[in-house]
Amino acid sequence: MEDLIILKNLKKIYKMGDEKIIALNNINLSIKKSEVICLLGTSGSGKSTLLNMMAGLEKPTKGEIIINGIHLEKMNENRVTKFRQLNVGFVFQSYNLISTLSALENVSLGLTFKGISKSKRDKMAKEMLENVGLGDRLHHKPSQMSGGQQQRVSIARAFVDNPKIIFADEPTGNLDTKTTFEIMDLITGMAKENNQTLIIVTHDVEISSYANRIVYIRDGSIEKIKQNEIITQGEMANEANL
């Protein structure tokens, strides 16, 4: 498999007054296409910073981010936005749904910016919401849904246009254990189904078991990378059904 994402000597330094804080120090990492990878670390380890940088939300102080052969760090904000629009989907811990929009509208919002017609994007969003099991919640506002349901909307939004890469930043941080597994099954299942690259950021070791590879991050550096052979709970369930 080819490398989809290559990080070379990535460094990020924040300036807090006179003090310099090294958030990321010399990160080298390659992520393959269709891989499910987990960035595991404690709070403040720099894992979220790394994810934001791969998503083009933050610029590195030094180093290269090459995605699909393109240098992300050299792009201006307009082009990064365009890149994100075409290649990336996001799932956040706090869902980040727009409270005034219904589930359907939230999912189709990203398609709006791509200039897809209303009838087409509504159809796409409806299909995707049905895929995540919210076919009967299309016109509910986020406030009328549970946390798990909201996260499903957010997943539908991330996957709706079949992006190459999905970034999930603590996707289950606000959810109970049962919902956590449901959501993780859903997210990894969908990514695998469509051969998408899934990058999960978490502090939860249980979550990391869903990944092909686990990247341990501590104090801004990669501590170790572990190949993971454990099959997911979802796959276990599937096998049990067979």
Place this chain on the structure above:
Amino acid sequence: MNKIDLIRMGAKNLWRRKLRTFLTVLGVIIGTTSIIVMLSLGFGLSQGFEDQMSQWGDLTTINVYERWVDPSMPKQEQVKLDDAAVAEFKAIPNVTAVSPTIETYGAIINGRYVSQIPIKGIDPNSMAEFGFEVAEGRLLESSDELTVVFGGRMSQQFWDPNSRVWREPKIDLMKDRMSLTLNPNYGYEQPGGDSPNYKEYKIKAAGVLVEGNWETDYGVYMPIKEVLKLIKDKEKAEGARPQAGNRNQSQYQNINIKVNDMKNVQDVQQTIKDMGHEAYSLNEQLETMKQTAGIIQGVLGGIGAISLLVAAIGITNTMVMSIYERTREIGIMKVIGASLKDIRSLFLFESASIGMFGGIIGVAFSYLLSFILNQFGSSFLGNFFGMGGESKLSIIPIWLVFAAIAFSTLIGIISGYGPARRAMNLSALDAIRTE
């Protein structure tokens, strides 16, 4: 993002905060209305002046007279008003007619009634071109001799010098037999006085002019060559010798010039002044008055502009507030693929809409206010501005409607530009962290 989605999304955002949108739009309505109404008063004033002036006389006529030259000043030569000057004036572009005039004073005698009036000699062929219109009869013709055309209100100008009480005279200008004398004291003569023996001429009436122009309502018009003859007779009767300097005098007292359009009057007038004549036109007066109206309009418009400025600040405030509230939303939109242009367009659309709707409703409001002012305010404010009751107090030209809407929309865009840029430059990451 395509235009329809932009409009749909923007409209939805404005609708979401109905009250605030309404209040902001209200500010623009008030601003636009005050500007339009203030300007309309200026236009009304200007139009009022014009209406008033056209009552005083013809706005396309220039009156040329001799420039007074100080005889002690050498090298200044008196430019004479003679047939050569008439020919010169005729050659000026945009001049449609030229008539020399001479005016003397006399009396018309109609039985026991008398009217002391100016007798105006003009070129009979130019009457139609100068805009004379008859209510009865016809204008003068070049073959006319002792024939007159009466001013529009002449029938009311006769009186009985021997009567002590005023009685409405019954006069028919067209049919009555009348005579004319240049005796300046006719009807006032003291018995036994030694006065010159003035001739009385029988006159024929050619026509009566229409009423309504102060310049032509009073007096009679005769062909200029006839008037010159009458004056010669008068001088003979008075025994006056031809004065020594007479040869140096102009042939005519005045030359009237008709210009094809009001907008060319000033140019023609200047040309004539450059030739060394003195020239006067009502148009020149009107220009001065219009300038005054323009200044008043500027001041009024400036007052109106202040309220629009306040409204503009209101728009900016609303948009800034909106960004604070929607910071997170903007961040999310950026993360899921809204381009910088999309975000900016969205905010600019919202502020432009506020401006435009304010403008449109403001125009409607202005028409209403203008109507009310014209209906009820004329008698009150009309006196204040010194205008007649017939003129409209407030006039909204159609271009002002479009200009006002375009301007208020522009104000909306300008007011929204800062906030829109701010929204555009929000860091997506910081924005989605905002709880």
